[in-house]
Amino acid sequence: MAFLQSFFWFLVLIGTMILIHELGHFWAARFFKVRVDVFSIGFGPRLFGFRRGDTDYRFSAILFGGYVKMAGEQVGEEHADDPDGLLSKPRWQQLIVAFAGPFMNILLAIGLLTGLYMVKYQKLADEDKGAVIGYVIPGSAADKGGIKAGDKIIRLEGQADPNWEDINMKEVASSELPMDVSVLRNGKTIETRVTPTRDEKNGVGTAGWAPKSEIEVVAISPGMPADKAGIRIGDLLISANGQPVESRHTLQAIIRGTGGKPVDIVYKRAKVPHDVTVRPEYSTSEGEARWMIGVGYEEKLNFITSKLSFPAALVESLRENGKGATMILDFLKGLLQRRMSAKSLAGPIEIEHLSGMAAKQGPASFIDLMSVVSLNLAIFNLLPIPILDGGRIMLLLIEILMGRELSRNVQETMLKIGFVFLMMVVVFVLYNDITNHLLRG
Numbered sequence: 001m002a003f004l005q006s007f008f009w010f011l012v013l014i015g016t017m018i019l020i021h022e023l024g025h026f027w028a029a030r031f032f033k034v035r036v037d038v039f040s041i042g043f044g045p046r047l048f049g050f051r052r053g054d055t056d057y058r059f060s061a062i063l064f065g066g067y068v069k070m071a072g073e074q075v076g077e078e079h080a081d082d083p084d085g086l087l088s089k090p091r092w093q094q095l096i097v098a099f100a101g102p103f104m105n106i107l108l109a110i111g112l113l114t115g116l117y118m119v120k121y122q123k124l125a126d127e128d129k130g131a132v133i134g135y136v137i138p139g140s141a142a143d144k145g146g147i148k149a150g151d152k153i154i155r156l157e158g159q160a161d162p163n164w165e166d167i168n169m170k171e172v173a174s175s176e177l178p179m180d181v182s183v184l185r186n187g188k189t190i191e192t193r194v195t196p197t198r199d200e201k202n203g204v205g206t207a208g209w210a211p212k213s214e215i216e217v218v219a220i221s222p223g224m225p226a227d228k229a230g231i232r233i234g235d236l237l238i239s240a241n242g243q244p245v246e247s248r249h250t251l252q253a254i255i256r257g258t259g260g261k262p263v264d265i266v267y268k269r270a271k272v273p274h275d276v277t278v279r280p281e282y283s284t285s286e287g288e289a290r291w292m293i294g295v296g297y298e299e300k301l302n303f304i305t306s307k308l309s310f311p312a313a314l315v316e317s318l319r320e321n322g323k324g325a326t327m328i329l330d331f332l333k334g335l336l337q338r339r340m341s342a343k344s345l346a347g348p349i350e351i352e353h354l355s356g357m358a359a360k361q362g363p364a365s366f367i368d369l370m371s372v373v374s375l376n377l378a379i380f381n382l383l384p385i386p387i388l389d390g391g392r393i394m395l396l397l398i399e400i401l402m403g404r405e406l407s408r409n410v411q412e413t414m415l416k417i418g419f420v421f422l423m424m425v426v427v428f429v430l431y432n433d434i435t436n437h438l439l440r441g
Contacts, residue, residue: 006356013355013370015066017105017377022068024104028097029070035084038069054084070097091396098392105378106321112371113317118310120364122303124163130154131164132212133183135247140208145194147183147209149246154189155182164211169323171196173330175205176339198339204331205339210247216300217267224294229276231267231295238266238273248298255280255291263293321375328379349434386418 019041029036035054040046042060049058060066072085086094131153136142156162156170157179170179178195196205215237220227237245240254240263255263262279280291308316346354351373358365382390395414399405 005359006352009355009359009366010352013366013373014351016370017108017374019066020104020108020374021101021377021381022066024100024102025070025097026068028100029068029086032089032093032097033084034086034089034097035071035082036068037071039066040069041066043067091400095393095396095400098389098396099382101389102378102381105374105381109321109324109371109375109378110314110317112367112374113320114310114313116364116367116371117308117313117316119307120305121308121313121316122305124301124303131162131167133209134212135210135249135253137208137210137249140206141194141196142207142209145181145192146190147181147192147194148185149212151183151185151190153181154184156180166323169327171207172204173327173334175334177205179207205334210249211299212246214300215245215248215251215297217295217297219296221294221296224292225278225281226293226295229265229278229293230274231265231276231278232269234269235274236268236300237297238268240265251295251297255293258291260291321371324372324375325379328376332383346429349430385421386414387422388418391418 022039026036026039037054038056038058040058040060042062043066044061046056047059047061049056051057070086072082072087082088086097089097133142133147133149133151133153135149136147153167154161156167159166159170162170174196175198176195178193181192181194183190183192194207196207198204199206217226217231217233217235217237220231220233237251239245240251241258242264243250243254245251251265258280260280260282262277264275264277266273266275268274278293280293283290283292283294354369355366358369381388382393384394385391386395391414395406395411
């Protein structure tokens with residue numbers, strides 16, 4: 001049942017993205033009087049529909065996205081010389097038709113967040129306190145750069161007073177690239193460099209620092225030491241063996257270093273402090289042999305919720321989408337430079353999983369995910385790969401510069417190369433999805 005629900009929301013998500021994309025091509029084609037033979041919701045055999053003018057508006061058997069079939073789209077096809085065909089139009093018009101699909105996805109991403117922020121805009125309550133580090137992993141890039149717990153990051157790569165979202169985005173995209181970092185420590189500014197290493201698990205950059213925050217218990221393993229000691233979901237962890245727990249890494253590091261010796265833990269429940277002594281157990285239940293007490297925890301995030309005016313919501317949406325686009329482009333650049341791995345690329349199985357999770361969390365989470373997917377789809381389609389919109393745009397620009405049409409053999413060869421490349425990407429992301437799914441259990 002859970003799978004069916006996730007699959008339904010996946011169809012809603014991806015179907016909407018593709019339909020909006022194809023509507024962009026459709027409207028642009030009609031504007032330039034290109035004959036559209038088919039506008040289909042779904043793929044495969046025609047189920048039902050109606051004809052208006054020259055266009056067959058149809059529902060097809062596989063209700064997954066859709067497509068637009070324009071007259072004279074490809075060199076050598078029937079009616080390629082039709083005056084109402086796409087290839088009979090000026091190249092600048094063909095270019096706009098090709099760009100219209102990704103452009104609609106960009107507009108959708110911006111529109112979704114704008115509408116969301118007008119209804120529900122969330123901001124971290126302690127964001128004004130700045131990015132204070134709660135823990136530094138020993139031997140990590142941050143540790144080698146001289147960063148210490150308690151430092152406040154006041155400048156990162158020229159950006160003053162970055163928040164943790166800014167820091168995480170830069171860190172992920174900067175695998176094997178040095179980052180100039182300024183921290184405030186005991187009233188003094190310290191300049192250093194941190195070079196994130198590539199995380200072998202997900203293929204992106206990691207610096208090895210974590211924000212200072214309250215840590216909340218979110219899961220308890222029945223029968224494990226934490227459960228027997230009376231620790232419950234919702235408790236706030238205060239300290240372990242006298243050391244403040246101000247990061248999701250702190251308690252784990254303390255427990256691993258005990259060698260099985262008892263750990264004195266202080267926690268708060270309903271603002272009332274409690275203290276217990278917990279003896280870790282050696283376990284391999286999570287695929288790794290280590291000392292554990294059977295508790296799951298994460299940073300407690302306190303949000304201020306408000307509603308933005310349309311102008312303010314639009315500005316914030318543009319800012320968020322701009323940051324998202326920059327991160328995607330930085331990731332692609334990292335792939336080309338072989339500094340980053342494609343392990344984090346998500347395919348349909350992973351998106352289906354995320355769709356289900358977002359739908360359970362509520363409309364705001366689902367709209368946010370839809371905006372992210374729409375932006376990713378737009379940028380992916382604009383890549384200069386034959387068979388994609390970006391490839392078509394690239395070929396048109398080459399023809400405009402050359403002042404003549406590329407030969408049919410060249411165009412067909414590039415399309416074949418683009419198709420093979422695209423199939424390789426599809427196979428790779430499916431492999432990624434299946435591997436990650438198996439790892440999740």
